[in-house]
Amino acid sequence: MFKWLEKNLPKIVMAPAVGLIGWFVYGFVLWTLYISFTNSKILPKYELWGFGQYSKLWASRKWLISVDNLLIFTALFLIFCIVIGILLAIFLDQKIRAEGLLRTIYLYPMALSFIVTGTAWKWILNPTLGIQKLVVDWGFENFTFDWLVNREMAIYTIVIAGVWQSAGFVMALFLAGLRSVEDEIVKAAKIDGASLFMVYWKILLPMMRPVFFTSFVILVHISIKSYDLIVALTQGGPGISTTMPALYMTQTAFHKSQVGLSAASAMMMFMAVAAVIIPYLYSELRRENAR
Amino acid sequence: MQDSLQSTYKQLEQKSKYTNIFLRWFLYFILILFASYFIFPLYVMIVTSLKTMEEIRQGTLLTWPSAINFDSWAVAWGGRGYGAGDTFLKPYFWNSIKMVVPAVFFSTFIGAMAGYVLTKWRFRGDKWVFLFLLFGCFIPYQAILLPMARTLGVLGISNSVIGLVLVHTVYGIPFTTLFFRNFYVSIPTELVKAARIDGAGFFKIFFKILLPISAPIIVVTVIWQFTQIWNDFLFGSTFSFGEAAPIQVALNNMVLSSTSVKEYNVDMASAIIAGIPTLIVYVLAGKYFIRGLTSGAVKG
Numbered sequence: 281m282f283k284w285l286e287k288n289l290p291k292i293v294m295a296p297a298v299g300l301i302g303w304f305v306y307g308f309v310l311w312t313l314y315i316s317f318t319n320s321k322i323l324p325k326y327e328l329w330g331f332g333q334y335s336k337l338w339a340s341r342k343w344l345i346s347v348d349n350l351l352i353f354t355a356l357f358l359i360f361c362i363v364i365g366i367l368l369a370i371f372l373d374q375k376i377r378a379e380g381l382l383r384t385i386y387l388y389p390m391a392l393s394f395i396v397t398g399t400a401w402k403w404i405l406n407p408t409l410g411i412q413k414l415v416v417d418w419g420f421e422n423f424t425f426d427w428l429v430n431r432e433m434a435i436y437t438i439v440i441a442g443v444w445q446s447a448g449f450v451m452a453l454f455l456a457g458l459r460s461v462e463d464e465i466v467k468a469a470k471i472d473g474a475s476l477f478m479v480y481w482k483i484l485l486p487m488m489r490p491v492f493f494t495s496f497v498i499l500v501h502i503s504i505k506s507y508d509l510i511v512a513l514t515q516g517g518p519g520i521s522t523t524m525p526a527l528y529m530t531q532t533a534f535h536k537s538q539v540g541l542s543a544a545s546a547m548m549m550f551m552a553v554a555a556v557i558i559p560y561l562y563s564e565l566r567r568e569n570a571r
Numbered sequence: 572m573q574d575s576l577q578s579t580y581k582q583l584e585q586k587s588k589y590t591n592i593f594l595r596w597f598l599y600f601i602l603i604l605f606a607s608y609f610i611f612p613l614y615v616m617i618v619t620s621l622k623t624m625e626e627i628r629q630g631t632l633l634t635w636p637s638a639i640n641f642d643s644w645a646v647a648w649g650g651r652g653y654g655a656g657d658t659f660l661k662p663y664f665w666n667s668i669k670m671v672v673p674a675v676f677f678s679t680f681i682g683a684m685a686g687y688v689l690t691k692w693r694f695r696g697d698k699w700v701f702l703f704l705l706f707g708c709f710i711p712y713q714a715i716l717l718p719m720a721r722t723l724g725v726l727g728i729s730n731s732v733i734g735l736v737l738v739h740t741v742y743g744i745p746f747t748t749l750f751f752r753n754f755y756v757s758i759p760t761e762l763v764k765a766a767r768i769d770g771a772g773f774f775k776i777f778f779k780i781l782l783p784i785s786a787p788i789i790v791v792t793v794i795w796q797f798t799q800i801w802n803d804f805l806f807g808s809t810f811s812f813g814e815a816a817p818i819q820v821a822l823n824n825m826v827l828s829s830t831s832v833k834e835y836n837v838d839m840a841s842a843i844i845a846g847i848p849t850l851i852v853y854v855l856a857g858k859y860f861i862r863g864l865t866s867g868a869v870k871g
């Protein structure tokens with residue numbers, strides 16, 4: 281008995297982690313999957329109902345708007361975060377004075393919650409006393425900036441706040457990547473007459489392919505899950521113009537008590553994330569095995 | 572050969588000196604421009620929180636307050652002193668602390684043990700077990716909200732700090748395991764093997780050999796977990812309301828509660844109070860914070 285215990289101690293110690301994740305992650309996802317195939321309203325029912333919830337979901341105008349918004353947000357969020365992140369990383373890599381201070385400034389939003397920053401941005405972007413008033417007071421009297429309350433434009437305010445929060449993170453990833461490149465490579469290229477621009481464009485950036493990949497995966501992941509920022513900034517409004525899948529899911533589940541429908545929307549989100557993450561994990565694992 | 576290369580390189584550097592001076596000014600200009608974009612909201616928050624509403628209406632976002640005035644901070648923290656409808660952050664701040672401390676402790680401990688086993692007591696299929704845990708970093712939590720709400724209800728801990736401790740502990744495990752596993756992988760297994768030959772057991776090796784050298788990764792993990800849990804809104808707002816709510820939920824409720832007059836100074840003071848603990852940690856231990864972000868590099 282004692283021998284057995286000793287031999288299996290590592291596995292026994294491992295068991296809580298595996299058990300908890302097995303139950304609370306895998307078990308729960310399967311439960312949600314099952315419920316998405318039932319006609320559950322306030323309380324879950326366990327009688328199968330086929331793909332009814334999914335067809336209901338894709339016929340819902342609110343869901344379609346959510347998906348649209350998610351696509352717009354993800355595209356802009358990705359482009360701006362990556363462009364700004366790379367730019368800042370390259371600039372900071374030029375033996376800059378006060379690099380530490382600048383880096384700290386670029387990255388501090390990551391330490392704050394989306395609720396905190398959303399509250400701040402909501403105040404900055406509000407059309408009466410925010411940026412609009414600032415610019416008008418500077419003498420541009422016809423200036424209007426009402427994106428936050430404008431159905432067409434409100435989604436872009438979420439992009440502004442989201443990019444502000446996450447661009448520094450991409451900067452940190454790329455800076456770490458650039459720093460890991462041997463100095464000799466850059467020196468050799470310079471001796472061959474390559475300009476600094478060419479060194480980055482032709483040599484260093486192509487070497488950063490894994491960093492691009494990582495940033496892409498993380499940013500897409502953040503954007504699919506974005507919830508807090510929208511709650512703090514617009515609550516999905518004006519109307520339902522800035523609603524997104526994560527918001528749709530919680531509202532359908534906890535305000536409208538459409539448990540089956542919200543489970544279906546959760547599974548759509550799950551599949552979207554899995555489509556990005558599984559290739560990523562696969563390639564990471566292969567890289568590790570190759571080492 | 573080496574010398575002539577060096578001198579060519581020197582010459583090249585000389586030639587580009589003038590373009591360099593111009594480029595450097597441009598470089599600093601852009602860097603400072605972006606720095607002001609990033610600092611702008613923080614500046615506005617601080618300045619606004621120190622103004623009176625009268626000043627806010629007259630000035631702009633950037634105007635400096637005429638007098639440093641912490642009244643709105645006092646209101647945000649302790650309320651106005653009348654009974655119903657007076658929401659303020661103090662009790663929720665304590666809720667958050669009561670939630671964060673045990674959740675960080677348990678998730679870090681479980682992750683450390685798991686990372687230790689996965690690297691130093693390897694068994695058949697341990698890679699798959701790691702992958703099994705790792706996937707938990709990525710799931711969109713919407714896929715577990717419904718069953719979690721029911722489970723907390725069945726356990727009788729919905730709408731309580733204990734319930735949130737459980738939730739945050741469980742969903743922190745994939746991250747803490749990842750951190751510790753990646754750290755222990757780089758520590759020579761010979762160390763452990765030698766100790767085993769000397770007759771040291773499972774726990775003795777962990778506490779006497781690995782734990783003493785684990786300080787950096789413990790700091791990274793604790794900071795990561797602290798920031799994540801303190802800043803969480805999704806779990807907090809779904810599984811608690813009213814008195815058991817953590818601070819982010821309370822902040823959101825305060826800002827959204829539409830009283831007749833919107834008090835932006837109190838809103839901003841509340842936002843700063845809710846953000847200050849993580850901001851302090853970031854300023855004091857930024858190095859470890861960034862290490863968590865980039866080495867974990869899995870969650871925003």
